[in-house]
Amino acid sequence: MLAFTLRRIAISIPVLLISSFVVFVLASAAGDPLDPLLARNPPPPPQTIANETERLRLDDPLLSRYWQWLTGIFQGDFGPSVNPARVIGDEIGDRFLVTLRLIALAMIVALVLAVVVGVVSAVKQYSLVDYGATFFGFLFLSMPAFWLAILLKQAGIEFNLAVGDSVIYTIGEATPNFQGSFGERLADIAGHMVLPTISLALISYAAWSRYQRASMLEVMNSDYIRLARAKGLPQRTVTVRHGLRNALIPLTTVTALDLASIISGAVVTERVFQWRGMGDFLLNAIATDDVYATMAWLLVTATVVILFNLIADLLYAVLDPRIRYA
Amino acid sequence: MPEPTTTTTTPAPGAPAGGAQPGPSGRAEREFTVAERSQFQLVLRRFLQHRLAMVSLVVLVLLVLLAYVGGALWKYKFGEYTPDESEPPSWEHPFGTDSAGRDQFAQVLRGTQISLQIAVLVALFATVVGTIWGAVAGYFGGLVDTLMMRVSDLILTLPLIAVAAMLGHNFGGTWWLIALVIAGLYWAYVSRVARGVVLSLREKEFIEAARALGSSDVRIILRHLVPNALGAIIVNATILIAVAILLETALSYLGFGVTAPDTSLGLLVSEAQTALSTRPWLFYFPGLFIILIALCINFIGDGLRDALDPQQTKVRR
Numbered sequence: 001m002l003a004f005t006l007r008r009i010a011i012s013i014p015v016l017l018i019s020s021f022v023v024f025v026l027a028s029a030a031g032d033p034l035d036p037l038l039a040r041n042p043p044p045p046p047q048t049i050a051n052e053t054e055r056l057r058l059d060d061p062l063l064s065r066y067w068q069w070l071t072g073i074f075q076g077d078f079g080p081s082v083n084p085a086r087v088i089g090d091e092i093g094d095r096f097l098v099t100l101r102l103i104a105l106a107m108i109v110a111l112v113l114a115v116v117v118g119v120v121s122a123v124k125q126y127s128l129v130d131y132g133a134t135f136f137g138f139l140f141l142s143m144p145a146f147w148l149a150i151l152l153k154q155a156g157i158e159f160n161l162a163v164g165d166s167v168i169y170t171i172g173e174a175t176p177n178f179q180g181s182f183g184e185r186l187a188d189i190a191g192h193m194v195l196p197t198i199s200l201a202l203i204s205y206a207a208w209s210r211y212q213r214a215s216m217l218e219v220m221n222s223d224y225i226r227l228a229r230a231k232g233l234p235q236r237t238v239t240v241r242h243g244l245r246n247a248l249i250p251l252t253t254v255t256a257l258d259l260a261s262i263i264s265g266a267v268v269t270e271r272v273f274q275w276r277g278m279g280d281f282l283l284n285a286i287a288t289d290d291v292y293a294t295m296a297w298l299l300v301t302a303t304v305v306i307l308f309n310l311i312a313d314l315l316y317a318v319l320d321p322r323i324r325y326a
Numbered sequence: 327m328p329e330p331t332t333t334t335t336t337p338a339p340g341a342p343a344g345g346a347q348p349g350p351s352g353r354a355e356r357e358f359t360v361a362e363r364s365q366f367q368l369v370l371r372r373f374l375q376h377r378l379a380m381v382s383l384v385v386l387v388l389l390v391l392l393a394y395v396g397g398a399l400w401k402y403k404f405g406e407y408t409p410d411e412s413e414p415p416s417w418e419h420p421f422g423t424d425s426a427g428r429d430q431f432a433q434v435l436r437g438t439q440i441s442l443q444i445a446v447l448v449a450l451f452a453t454v455v456g457t458i459w460g461a462v463a464g465y466f467g468g469l470v471d472t473l474m475m476r477v478s479d480l481i482l483t484l485p486l487i488a489v490a491a492m493l494g495h496n497f498g499g500t501w502w503l504i505a506l507v508i509a510g511l512y513w514a515y516v517s518r519v520a521r522g523v524v525l526s527l528r529e530k531e532f533i534e535a536a537r538a539l540g541s542s543d544v545r546i547i548l549r550h551l552v553p554n555a556l557g558a559i560i561v562n563a564t565i566l567i568a569v570a571i572l573l574e575t576a577l578s579y580l581g582f583g584v585t586a587p588d589t590s591l592g593l594l595v596s597e598a599q600t601a602l603s604t605r606p607w608l609f610y611f612p613g614l615f616i617i618l619i620a621l622c623i624n625f626i627g628d629g630l631r632d633a634l635d636p637q638q639t640k641v642r643r
Contacts, residue, residue, distance in 0.1 A: 023489065026493065030495055138624050138625065141624055142568060142572075142620035143617050144579070144613070146575075146596075150599050150602065150609065154602045261486075263487070264576075267487050267580075268580065271579075283491065286492050
């Protein structure tokens with residue numbers, strides 16, 4: 001398995017390189033980062049423009065710029081931002097943690113929801129529960145993430161107005177300049193996470209619960225389940241020990257594959273709740289033609305996605321003894 | 327729907343969906359035509375019996391008519407300013423008006439048109455390019471396959487929202503450019519599906535027969551492989567449409583999609599979100615239309631999947 005892991009990592013490196021190069025070209029071609037400077041009135045002195053061009057490496061050829069970026073990464077230098085006061089490397093760490101806690105929690109909630117809903121609707125196939133679950137699954141599948149998020153945010157605001165106190169946090173990932181003990185700070189962060197987590201989890205669970213239902217149905221119709229029933233095991237044991245444990249295996253792959261779309265969902269969710277996370281970082285970078293900030297986002301996100309897929313593949317082998325990576 | 331009773335005998339569970347059925351012994355010379363028609367009729371019949379999918383299809387057709395015919399006949403045009411500002415829904419303005427006096431019904435109809443147009447363009451472009459790309463790669467195999475699929479893989483590894491937002495920021499504004507951006511990223515998914523189906527079809531006897539008869543590669547791909555792979559591709563294309571509509575609305579919401587003076591459902595939601603407490607109708611109607619369109623397409627895709635896959639029918643239970 002070690003050989004497999006190493007080989008997978010080795011394959012990922014050229015993928016990461018080419019993909020980062022393509023994004024670099026696209027980002028560099030997207031617009032002139034000096035536009036706001038040039039549009040300034042009165043116009044800035046030519047020396048300022050020359051300095052900015054020099055600082056942002058705009059006079060170097062594209063390949064040279066990419067090479068400088070790539071070699072800079074290994075020295076912990078993510079390249080110059082459009083905003084001179086900003087050090088990309090310092091900022092992205094904090095933002096990554098902010099987004100990580102949203103995505104991790106939302107995925108856990110969504111997975112639990114998907115497994116419960118999927119199993120119940122498979123065990124009670126064609127019942128009212130099954131039809132209800134199917135309908136809501138399709139509903140959330142068809143719902144734009146931002147619409148649901150705005151709706152929940154508004155519900156939170158209305159609730160606060162009705163109570164006359166701000167019980168539910170609707171803006172930001174934490175109270176700015178929060179003073180208090182560690183426990184209070186934790187509670188504050190948790191409070192800010194409630195609504196974004198619910199909205200991201202609801203958008204994500206729908207597809208998974210459909211998968212879980214299909215895989216559970218397949219398992220429950222198989223011969224070894226019939227055997228388990230025939231030898232007189234209680235229904236609960238059959239469903240949970242023999243059915244569910246096997247039906248969970250395909251979900252690992254699906255979850256790993258869907259991470260990229262959850263990251264997209266998180267970008268939108270963060271925008272609605274005004275979180276200062278990776279999503280906000282990306283959108284700002286694109287809007288201001290901040291090439292190196294976009295690249296930093298790509299690097300962090302792509303690495304996480306590749307690692308997560310690798311972990312899912314390894315987990316797959318652990319869960320299913322029939323799979324062996326030679 | 328006139329339907330010969332003999333066609334209701336479905337292929338045995340597990341039989342490939344696209345395979346030709348040997349007809350009754352007396353009609354051996356018409357074997358192919360009879361089998362092909364019955365297969366199509368079978369699929370059509372199963373789809374027509376799928377109640378949810380049929381209802382969705384009707385609703386979708388009504389939505390299309392509403393957006394285009396209704397949009398042309400409605401007394402207000404999109405972008406037109408009326409003297410009524412910030413009015414709640416009434417007979418005069420079924421979806422109310424915004425703070426500048428624009429009729430939200432006309433705006434939503436225009437947004438629906440844009441969403442549908444983007445959906446159709448993405449579906450056409452992504453499906454045609456993806457199918458041919460995947461079919462060629464799968465059919466030739468070897469180095470061609472490796473090279474072509476590496477290109478697809480590369481596109482699949484690009485983070486969709488970042489690249490789409492970047493391209494949208496650069497080329498954005500008009501609906502068909504947004505559609506091309508989305509299609510340019512989505513065809514790779516279709517190519518993977520098409521390649522997978524073609525890989526399994528390639529080894530079938532009827533392909534060998536076609537080759538033995540001297541058919542060219544182009545003919546085999548277009549006349550034999552693609553039609554047989556169409557079922558899986560159509561189902562995938564349907565689901566892609568729903569995803570594409572949601573992506574477009576998200577891009578427009580973030581400000582990297584369709585921009586003013588044109589409008590889209592995502593942009594309407596984005597404009598309405600700050601006034602949710604005072605003018606909630608501006609927010610709810612475009613959102614409901616997005617959900618309705620995506621929901622219909624998802625249900626139709628589900629119905630098509632059931633209709634095209636003999637193993638997924640309720641017969642087994």
